[in-house]
Every structure is written in C-alpha cells, then in structure tokens.
Amino acid sequence: MAERAVSPTSGAVRWVVVDSQTYVLHLEVTGYLASLRARGCSPNTERVYAGRLALYLNYCHMRRLQWNAPGFTGLSLLQQWLVDTPLPARIKLPAPHTVRCRSRGTANAVMTVVAEFLRFGALHGWVASRTTDLLAQPKLLRFTPPGYDPGERGQHRHIQAAAFRFKSTQAGYEDLSPAQIRHMIASVSRARDRFLIALLACTGLRIGEALGLHREDLHLLASSRIVGCGIDGPHVHVRRRTDNPNRALAKSRFPRNVPVTAELVTLYTDYQYERDRVPQALGESMVFVNLFRTARGRPMTYPNTKEMFDRLGRTVGHACRPHMLRHSAATRWLRDGVDRDVVQRLLGHVSPLSMSTVSQLVQAAIP
Structure with missing residues (x-):
C-alpha cells in the first residue's frame, strides 16, 4: 500500500510503498518514487504514482506473478482487470447501490505508470529487457497533430506506441460560463x-x-x-x-x-x-x-x-x-x-x- 512518510529529523514528506502486513519498504518502487522527486515532480504526482504502483503490486500478488516479469499475458489481463474490477464504495451504502469501475482512461493512466516503472527497473538491472520489449509496438501515424513535423520523407510518422492501451475518446472540454x-x-x-x-x-x-x-x-x-x-x-x-x-x-x-x-x-x-x-x-x-x-x-x-x-x-x-x-x-x-x-x-x-x-x-x- 502507498503510505505518506515523514522524516523524524527534517520533517520532509515523502511517499513510499510498503507491505501491508509487515510495513517493509518495497525498495524498487520507493527508489522509483525518489527519482520522481529528483526530477522535480510535484508531491501530488508522487502520491498518485505510489497508489498506482501499489495497485500493480497487489495485482501481481493476487495473480502470483513476479512484478518484474509479469509477461505478456499478465500485462494484458492487468489492463482488463483494471476496468472490470469494481471500486470500493466511498461510503457504506445500503444494497443495491451503483457499482463504480475505472474508466478506460484511468486504466490507461495506470498502465503508463507501470510501464515507466518497469523501464526504470530495466535501467537498474531489476527488470529483463524482454519485459520492457513488450511495452511498446511500432505504429504509423496516418494523421499528425497540428505543429508535428513528420520529416522530409515522413520518417517521423513511424513511432513506438504503448502496447497496452485502450482506445478511448478524448475527454470533453469542461469549462464554466x-x-x-x-x-x-x-x-x-x-x-x-x-x-x-x-x-x-x-x-x-x-x-x-x-x-x-x-x-x-x-x-x-x-x-x-x-x-x-x-x-x-x-x-x-x-x-x-x-x-x-x-x-x-x-x-x-x-x-x-x-x-x-x-x-x-x-x-x-x-x-x-x-x-x-x-x-x-x-x-x-x-x-x-x-x-x-x-x-x-x-x-x-x-x-x-x-x-x-x-x-x-x-x-x-x-x-x-x-x-x-x-x-x-x-x-x-x-x-x-x-x-x-x-x-x-x-x-x-x-x-x-x-x-x-x-x-x-x-x-x-x-x-
């Protein structure tokens, strides 16, 4: 689980991921969260990433997967599990009540954090390259966004796209009159x-x-x-x-x-x-x-x-x-x-x- 940690000496606030039974730090995830701080990411980003990686570790534990070698099937099932698993109710409600599940956009955000963490692990020798090779696939950009430079011969139209990502419509533009x-x-x-x-x-x-x-x-x-x-x-x-x-x-x-x-x-x-x-x-x-x-x-x-x-x-x-x-x-x-x-x-x-x-x-x- 993700926990807020406060230094007893400096009072500095950090986010860590610990075992829910023993409170032992998950060193690799905690190291990744420390790298976010070093890059100047906000504490709110650190908190959100900690929660998403704790969710990933719980999934691996439930499926008896090694977090550093989940395999193609494990990552595919994680993607679907994120949208199929009901979220806990915010308050205790009498049955029947509306069941809430994660949206595809939220699932994509979780998968993005997992992919970044696994790539970070590969740089430090915790994750094999065969695992990170699963995270991206070649894609041809048929339509490019405004301002994008496709190159003189269109060479920049060939990119590496996330392999585990739902197709989802762009969120509506929400403003107020x-x-x-x-x-x-x-x-x-x-x-x-x-x-x-x-x-x-x-x-x-x-x-x-x-x-x-x-x-x-x-x-x-x-x-x-x-x-x-x-x-x-x-x-x-x-x-x-x-x-x-x-x-x-x-x-x-x-x-x-x-x-x-x-x-x-x-x-x-x-x-x-x-x-x-x-x-x-x-x-x-x-x-x-x-x-x-x-x-x-x-x-x-x-x-x-x-x-x-x-x-x-x-x-x-x-x-x-x-x-x-x-x-x-x-x-x-x-x-x-x-x-x-x-x-x-x-x-x-x-x-x-x-x-x-x-x-x-x-x-x-x-x-």
Missing part, C-alpha cells in the same frame, strides 16, 4: 473562497500555482516600481518553488506573469480584511491560509481546497473543479481574439502542441 462563475462566487460566504474562485477564473492558474502563491507575488497596484517590478498594471507573478510548506508546486519551471482585473483586486481587499482578523495568519507569507479550522494561519493544502470545491458543487448543482476555471479563462481569451501564442504564455504551456490541443477543444466548445 461567466454566469456559472458569478453564481459560484455569490454562493460562498467567505471572502477567501470568493477570491480563490475569481483568481482561477481570471488568470487561468493551475490550483497548485494558486496555492503556491506568496504575498510578494501579488502586484495589484497600477505601478509596482516601488518594489522593483517594471510591469505596468495589476498582475500576478507565478513562480515555481520547491519549499512551500503546503507542498504546492507550480507545474511550469518557467516564471510568468498574468494581468488581473480591478474586480479581482477588490475581492483581494475583502479577503485581506477577513484574514487580518485571524492573529495566527498575520505573519504567514503564503496567500491562501486556513482561517476557519484547526491549524489556523497555516497554508491551505490540496485536500482543503478539494473539500471546498466539492461543497460548492453540491450547493450550485453542477461540477466545480479548479481546472474547469482554467479552461474558462482559456476560452474567454480565445473568444476575445487574444493571439494563441499569448494565451500559451498566460497558461504556462511550454509546448505549442499543448496549445494546439487547447485551441481545438475550445473551438469545439464554442457554439
């Missing part, structure tokens, strides 16, 4: 939550980027030259920091700045008034802090934020996820005629291929 966003903001009673919702909708920040903001990142005056910033107008700086106490991490390694509206500045002023009434929060440098629960004044975490958005979704009667607000910002910018290159920079996309996908999805979503 301006009226829905206004309703969300009006439906929360706390100034902090109103500011967070409006910030995500205005700037298109990822939730990790928002939770990782420091107060020094908010330049909300008409001119910020007094603090050494030459950018005119109110704006937000997005910076990647690896030492945030709430483990929030900006995905992009490149800093950027995003302009904000006067309305957002007003909502931040309301939040500041609410925050200043909590003495524990006065010395905290992070923007978003706990004000209404234990550990007041401490930075908000991913679970805190998810709980807030889940409650909000039940209140307004539709799904409310932070990433939908990011999509809403992209939709608004493209509808308003903002150049795609500018939108790419505002969203923090490094690859133009990511922006091409966003543009296609947005165009499909615009009536």
Whole structure:
C-alpha cells in the first residue's frame, strides 16, 4: 500500500510503498518514487504514482506473478482487470447501490505508470529487457497533430506506441460560463473562497500555482516600481518553488506573469480584511491560509481546497473543479481574439502542441 512518510529529523514528506502486513519498504518502487522527486515532480504526482504502483503490486500478488516479469499475458489481463474490477464504495451504502469501475482512461493512466516503472527497473538491472520489449509496438501515424513535423520523407510518422492501451475518446472540454462563475462566487460566504474562485477564473492558474502563491507575488497596484517590478498594471507573478510548506508546486519551471482585473483586486481587499482578523495568519507569507479550522494561519493544502470545491458543487448543482476555471479563462481569451501564442504564455504551456490541443477543444466548445 502507498503510505505518506515523514522524516523524524527534517520533517520532509515523502511517499513510499510498503507491505501491508509487515510495513517493509518495497525498495524498487520507493527508489522509483525518489527519482520522481529528483526530477522535480510535484508531491501530488508522487502520491498518485505510489497508489498506482501499489495497485500493480497487489495485482501481481493476487495473480502470483513476479512484478518484474509479469509477461505478456499478465500485462494484458492487468489492463482488463483494471476496468472490470469494481471500486470500493466511498461510503457504506445500503444494497443495491451503483457499482463504480475505472474508466478506460484511468486504466490507461495506470498502465503508463507501470510501464515507466518497469523501464526504470530495466535501467537498474531489476527488470529483463524482454519485459520492457513488450511495452511498446511500432505504429504509423496516418494523421499528425497540428505543429508535428513528420520529416522530409515522413520518417517521423513511424513511432513506438504503448502496447497496452485502450482506445478511448478524448475527454470533453469542461469549462464554466461567466454566469456559472458569478453564481459560484455569490454562493460562498467567505471572502477567501470568493477570491480563490475569481483568481482561477481570471488568470487561468493551475490550483497548485494558486496555492503556491506568496504575498510578494501579488502586484495589484497600477505601478509596482516601488518594489522593483517594471510591469505596468495589476498582475500576478507565478513562480515555481520547491519549499512551500503546503507542498504546492507550480507545474511550469518557467516564471510568468498574468494581468488581473480591478474586480479581482477588490475581492483581494475583502479577503485581506477577513484574514487580518485571524492573529495566527498575520505573519504567514503564503496567500491562501486556513482561517476557519484547526491549524489556523497555516497554508491551505490540496485536500482543503478539494473539500471546498466539492461543497460548492453540491450547493450550485453542477461540477466545480479548479481546472474547469482554467479552461474558462482559456476560452474567454480565445473568444476575445487574444493571439494563441499569448494565451500559451498566460497558461504556462511550454509546448505549442499543448496549445494546439487547447485551441481545438475550445473551438469545439464554442457554439
């Protein structure tokens, strides 16, 4: 099982995989998770990968397979087992209740992590090459995505594709209308939550980027030259920091700045008034802090934020996820005629291929 481990000396938080009976570390998986940290992956990525690899090890134990030599049949059955096996109910429900299973997209994500782990094992001599040879197969790209260079003779159309992957339709582009966003903001009673919702909708920040903001990142005056910033107008700086106490991490390694509206500045002023009434929060440098629960004044975490958005979704009667607000910002910018290159920079996309996908999805979503 995947476990959260805290160092007794430094307090550093890591994710590990242990035997559920003896709590002995699975050294190879734990080593792979350590490599994710070395590459600068977020703690949330580490947590998700730990859970998926624990699931793989449990499957191998159940099928009496060696995890480092599952064979073609073992991997094929794992792929099908992932979508056929019912998930445990979130709460105890009286029978009969709806049985939930993993989607094909989720199964593909698990198989991708397993394949990466096995390839990592091959580099360290834990996994034989005959196993990793099973993970990919040659494929000819008949249709290429926008911006893809097939080569002068089409040589780049021949690629190695994942061998164990379901064909699945692309997920729909989920955004929120301006009226829905206004309703969300009006439906929360706390100034902090109103500011967070409006910030995500205005700037298109990822939730990790928002939770990782420091107060020094908010330049909300008409001119910020007094603090050494030459950018005119109110704006937000997005910076990647690896030492945030709430483990929030900006995905992009490149800093950027995003302009904000006067309305957002007003909502931040309301939040500041609410925050200043909590003495524990006065010395905290992070923007978003706990004000209404234990550990007041401490930075908000991913679970805190998810709980807030889940409650909000039940209140307004539709799904409310932070990433939908990011999509809403992209939709608004493209509808308003903002150049795609500018939108790419505002969203923090490094690859133009990511922006091409966003543009296609947005165009499909615009009536």
